[in-house]
Amino acid sequence: MPVPSNNLDMDVEEFRKRGKEIIDLIADYYKGVDSYPPLAQVEVGYLAKLLPTEAPLKSEPFEDIIADFNAKIMPGVTHWQSGNFFGWFPSSYSFPSFIGDMLSSMINCIGFNWICSPACTELETIVLDWLGKAFGLDESFLATRSDGSSGPGGGVIQGSASEAHIVAMLAARERMLHTLRDQGLSEEEVASASTRLVAYGSDQTHSSGQKAAMVIGCKFVSIPSDDGLRLTAAALARQIDKDRAEGNIPFFVCGTFGTTNTAAIDDLAGIAAVAARENLWYHIDAAYAGCALVCPEYRQLCRGAELADSFNVNPNKWLLVNFDFSALWVKNSCYLRDALSVTREYYRNDASDSGLVKDYRNWELPLGRRFRSLKLWFVLRMFGIEGLQQYIRRTVALGEWFEQQLLSDGRFEIIAPATFGLVVFRVLPDAVDLQRHGVDPADEGAVDSLVSDVDERIYKLMIADGRVFLTDSKVRGRHVIRACFGGTHVSQKTVQTLITVLKESADKILGRP
Numbered sequence: 001m002p003v004p005s006n007n008l009d010m011d012v013e014e015f016r017k018r019g020k021e022i023i024d025l026i027a028d029y030y031k032g033v034d035s036y037p038p039l040a041q042v043e044v045g046y047l048a049k050l051l052p053t054e055a056p057l058k059s060e061p062f063e064d065i066i067a068d069f070n071a072k073i074m075p076g077v078t079h080w081q082s083g084n085f086f087g088w089f090p091s092s093y094s095f096p097s098f099i100g101d102m103l104s105s106m107i108n109c110i111g112f113n114w115i116c117s118p119a120c121t122e123l124e125t126i127v128l129d130w131l132g133k134a135f136g137l138d139e140s141f142l143a144t145r146s147d148g149s150s151g152p153g154g155g156v157i158q159g160s161a162s163e164a165h166i167v168a169m170l171a172a173r174e175r176m177l178h179t180l181r182d183q184g185l186s187e188e189e190v191a192s193a194s195t196r197l198v199a200y201g202s203d204q205t206h207s208s209g210q211k212a213a214m215v216i217g218c219k220f221v222s223i224p225s226d227d228g229l230r231l232t233a234a235a236l237a238r239q240i241d242k243d244r245a246e247g248n249i250p251f252f253v254c255g256t257f258g259t260t261n262t263a264a265i266d267d268l269a270g271i272a273a274v275a276a277r278e279n280l281w282y283h284i285d286a287a288y289a290g291c292a293l294v295c296p297e298y299r300q301l302c303r304g305a306e307l308a309d310s311f312n313v314n315p316n317k318w319l320l321v322n323f324d325f326s327a328l329w330v331k332n333s334c335y336l337r338d339a340l341s342v343t344r345e346y347y348r349n350d351a352s353d354s355g356l357v358k359d360y361r362n363w364e365l366p367l368g369r370r371f372r373s374l375k376l377w378f379v380l381r382m383f384g385i386e387g388l389q390q391y392i393r394r395t396v397a398l399g400e401w402f403e404q405q406l407l408s409d410g411r412f413e414i415i416a417p418a419t420f421g422l423v424v425f426r427v428l429p430d431a432v433d434l435q436r437h438g439v440d441p442a443d444e445g446a447v448d449s450l451v452s453d454v455d456e457r458i459y460k461l462m463i464a465d466g467r468v469f470l471t472d473s474k475v476r477g478r479h480v481i482r483a484c485f486g487g488t489h490v491s492q493k494t495v496q497t498l499i500t501v502l503k504e505s506a507d508k509i510l511g512r513p
Contacts, residue, residue: 009059018062025066026098030081033489038085038469040078047076078469083487083494086470089260089288089422090487094320096382100374101322110368112361113347117371121357124373127380128155132329134385135293135313138306141329143358155329156363157372161287162208163365164312164328167336169199169212169252171310172281174339176251179279198243199252202231202266204259206285219248229262229416229475231255233270240278252281257302258289261473261482262416262424265289268304275307282308287326288486289420291318292396294388301419318395318421318486319388321375337362395421398495399485405499411506415475421485426478427455431510452479454509461505468498 010018050072080091111120129142132155139145143154158164176197180190197218201209202225213220221243223235240250253275255266268284275282284305290313292298305311310330315321330336341362361367383391399418406412406423411431416424429451439446456479459472470483483498 010062014062021066030489033079033081034083034494036077036079036082037466038079038082038087039463039466040076041466042076047072081487081489082469083489083491084468084497085487086468086483086485086490086498088471088482089317089484090490091316091323092318092320092486092488093322094379094383094488096378097320097322097375100376100378104371104374107371109371111371112367112369113359114357118357120369120371120373121360123371123377124157124360125154125358127373127376128157128327128329130380131155131313131315131327131376134380134388135290136296136299137311137329140306140331141311152333153329153331154333154358155327156358156360157369158312158326158328158364159324159366160208160326161206161285161312161314162211164310164326165206165208165212165254165283165285166215167328167340167364168281168283168310168312168330169216169218170339171330171335172199172252172283173197173216173218174335175281176249176279178335178338193249196248197251198248199254200236200239200250200280201254202235202256204229204231204261204264205254205256206260206287208285209254218251225264229259229264231266231271233267233274236271236274237278240274240280250278250280252283254283254285255304255308257284257286257305258292258420260288261475263289263420263422264416265301268302269307270304272304272307281310283310283312284308285312287312287314288317288422291315292392292420294319294385295392315376315379318392320379320383320391320488325372325375333358333363340364392421395486395490398490398492399423399483401492402483402485402495402499409503409506411510415480418485423483423485424473424475424480425483426480427451427458427506427510431506433511448478452477455479455481458502458505458509461508462501465501465505468494468501470498 079085081093107117109117109120111117114121125143129144132142140151141153141155143150145151158167173194177190177194180193185193199209199213199218199220201220201222203222204225205222210220221239223231223239226232226235236253243250253271255268255271257265257268272282293302310328312326312328314326316323316325360369396418399421403414403418403423406414406425411428412425413428414423414425416422429447432451432454434441434447434450437450439450441447456472459481462468462470470481472479472481474480485495
């Protein structure tokens, strides 16, 4: 039987031609990205009406595919890179990161161990040490100490902070099971004890904490935060005492450096003391705000991080590395490897067996992994630490300027200041005509309810306007509006557009000041 020919529709020369066209398309897109409505203006299910129900049997012309991309796909895109996008936390990008990603796609290795592509493993170890030093992380988190010796710690690239949270919790469980065995428990007793493990976070901890507990099959306790929306050592200690009295086994706690809702900072040092006393694995989620640690002036806000067991930052949020790239550092990787190592003959190679290199497949959930360190390598080299510091400081300054405009307007209050380029705000009760709405000023519950309703109506009017996109949330049951200024394309011009839309929407709901 004859072997079919390898008749690919796109050869190298065709790729060269089309690749240049795509680079032009991308460049043109970013040149005019602010001209798009930041939020996709389509209805649910729009695309199914435009595309066939089955894949084409025969090859289609490249020109037709690009035409459909422009006409059918692009209308359904929410433009995260627009300067008018202030929602959630940003998904940052830079052209140096794109170049690293393109080269990663060119190499297209599956780097589950050293021999798969030695540079893939070794560059990851090196650049995560670079980044850890740029953040001022304790030396115990680095793969290579200052004296040149190798330590048990190091960094690994995860796909997201959610993956990092799961991996850290798996390592924590492994350490606790080791502890129980060292105490003389039988394997049957250890198995029984594993069903009573408890992990902790606060009511402001990212949902990845609860999801991680769901994945590994343990209990997650959400501890009420204090008036500053922080997890405190005292609250954690009280909950641990309660759980121990009920026969449960505390084993993990997550402290947050910059919560999603308000960028609050938990009592990192206090939590560390409780974790050490109670033998809990201490994980710090610094997915967004941790990027600011490239600027030395923010490091004093992160005191206590040096006492953690694991530390996570997402450079793809606020450090010009495009998605997906989440950096996780651990002090002792042995628990990670013990929790996640599965060996087969087809994974064996002399380098891995020597113990001299890292097999990152044992540091993550998937087996396969892309050459993602190239993205960070290009960003760090082409911007330098000083360039990244300038970027962080610029976006924080934009948030501070927006905050000043809100205060000068007089109708809004700041719920969380622009420490990390995130401003959380709401309408002041004094700006709402309580008499017109029939609300007694002495009835605090009714006033809060009305202000939240008015605040939400302003927010919805802003979204319906279409010129900007930002997100809302609830803080202590009160509606708030969040505006984050960390995006690559956010500028004073786009922030002014946000201010204009906000004031126009407030005028319609509240009346002019």
